[in-house]
Amino acid sequence: MDIVICIKEVPETTEVPWDPEKGILIREGIPGILNPNDKNAIEAALQLTEKYGGVVTAISMGPAQTDDALREALSLGVDNAVLLTGRHLAGADTLATSYTLYLAVKKIGRFDIVLCGKESADGVTAQVGPQLAEFLDIPQLTYATNIEIVKGNFVRIKQKLEDGFRELESPLPALITVEREINNPRIPPMDHIMEAYRDKQVMVWTADDLGGQMERFGLKGSPTQCLKVYTQRIKKGKMQILEGDGSMVAKELVQILRKRNLT
Amino acid sequence: MPSNNSKSNKNRELWVFIEQKNGTPIRVSLELLGKGCILADKLGADVAAFFVGQKITNQAQKLIYYGADKVIIADDLVASDYRTEVYTDIIVTQALKRKPEILLFGATCIGRDLAPRVAGRLSTGCTADCTQLDIDQEKGLIVASKPFLGRNVMADIICPHHRPQVVTVRPGVMELPAQDKSRRGNLVYANVDFKEEDIKVKILDTIKSETVGVNLENAEKIVAGGMGLGDAAGFELLKELADLLGAEMGATSPPVDAGWISHERQIGQTGKVIRPRLYIACGISGAIQHYVGMINSELIVAINKNPKAEIFDFADYGIVDDLYEIVPEIIDELKKLKRAPSH
């Protein structure tokens, strides 16, 4: 059961500077963390290979600092780590990201399952999984809360929807996106973290290593553009402050609610 | 195909994907028909409802009443339950033929599974989870706006050079249009030439969740708590208030992330979009990601000890106080009212 997991480093804060000219986030230098949802993808991959054997490879596209996210994956027990980086890849929307990840998966070659988080904490699009599955021309099984291998080369997942679940079965290879509740990610022991930095290797691939068409990477390869980023607040009319001591204010509020038939 | 004095027959089309449950269109799809009409007018395009399922043709007229100029119907046994590969293929085949300008999907589980796959196959852009849509008439483009990283930041996204422009829209943010039973439109039938044997993914089982219970989207009143509660116990106080009012409980995302309250109660960009008659916000600052989920509330009451909190910019009534002081007073007052004979 060879597995490729796509992981992303996301900014630790929500205040990320923005380049108004290019219409992209300036991620360089912003402290990052491994996307929380992707920890579930890593855990799911580890559990599957513990059970069925196989190699787990983590790939991540991002600036050089994304190395940290991949080291974390290595410390958790992932076998190989690949960083996709370089100026050609910067500014990618979900389509260009998926294209890049697709070329990397192809280059890795052998895989039965590709795992993604359901969504990233900064993009929150949940698009990269489905789009990567499309490039790879394999089925996508989204929002998994359980994964099981059956009949040797089929996978069954429990898919979480708004009002319940579905059980889906697909032949392998397939791409699966996982929900937060699928598992409780393990925490790497300190010495594994040290080891990941000291003894392990993160492979680095740039656009040139990936092959593919240059105009489909990064900002150039992104059909969507950010037109502008702005602060928006629709004032809903004038607010009235209820003043006075607590019991007075409470009384006044309850009167207001009562008049509107809201108590 | 049958057409009875159709309203219009423009070359340009804006499509709304109609998600259905047991053959009945879901609410967000109707909301998008309403918005789609406004956008299509500015663009000089027709609104086409793209309706996939089994035995659904009898519902098509309803989509016209809600604003569709035409309904593209794919009615087939293999399409009875949503499956990515089947629905993608049906939509893409028609899109290559009819070349729509814009595709709108509800940002539901299914919409978010389908839209990126369709966009991927058509090598075009897809903008996720939008809360506002408009047309830039000069450029003839859809401008899709969504909350962004950062407290009060929105981003306008366009897809200038690729067609169709694909967008998913949060349920509940667009208004449900009124039905107009005098409207006429065309029905267009799309071929489905899939055989069950050719479909890779099988649905083995469908389980309705027993734990649904929480239905914030339709709640009439909501009492919500934020980080100002300080700890999980704070929600017990809010629960007392909510019970007295017959309200549901809601929350911002940090208390959900902290595990103080369950995920289904999160309101905002990554939670639910609500439109209750009454919304009481306790210890909530009013960040844009929360704002987009609750701003459609009819009456907004905000309790926050910081007079400069952003929530006061859009509340109807504000109370500047420690919630642990004022909420017990409100509870007392409501109890008194319940005891008093009503008149």
Ligand SMILES: Cc1cc2nc3c(=O)[nH]c(=O)nc-3n(C[C@H](O)[C@H](O)[C@H](O)COP(=O)(O)OP(=O)(O)OC[C@H]3O[C@@H](n4cnc5c(N)ncnc54)[C@H](O)[C@@H]3O)c2cc1C
């Ligand atoms: C991509 C993304 C998606 C997001 N999605 C969502 C979402 O869906 N929903 C959401 O809510 N947020 C979301 N957020 C987070 C959002 O940006 C804010 O961080 C969050 O809404 C703030 O929650 P809060 O108001 O509870 O906390 P805070 O901003 O910490 O505010 C707490 C407030 O409580 C007040 N307070 C403190 N003590 C008391 C007291 N004793 N009595 C009265 N008042 C008190 C303070 O003055 C303060 O105003 C998202 C963020 C990002 C980046």
Ligand SMILES: Nc1ncnc2c1ncn2[C@@H]1O[C@H](COP(=O)(O)O)[C@@H](O)[C@H]1O
């Ligand atoms: N730059 C990236 N590198 C690797 N994986 C990614 C990247 N961006 C997104 N992903 C994967 O796609 C999932 C969904 O991301 P998103 O579409 O941004 O919500 C994430 O949880 C990751 O598994």
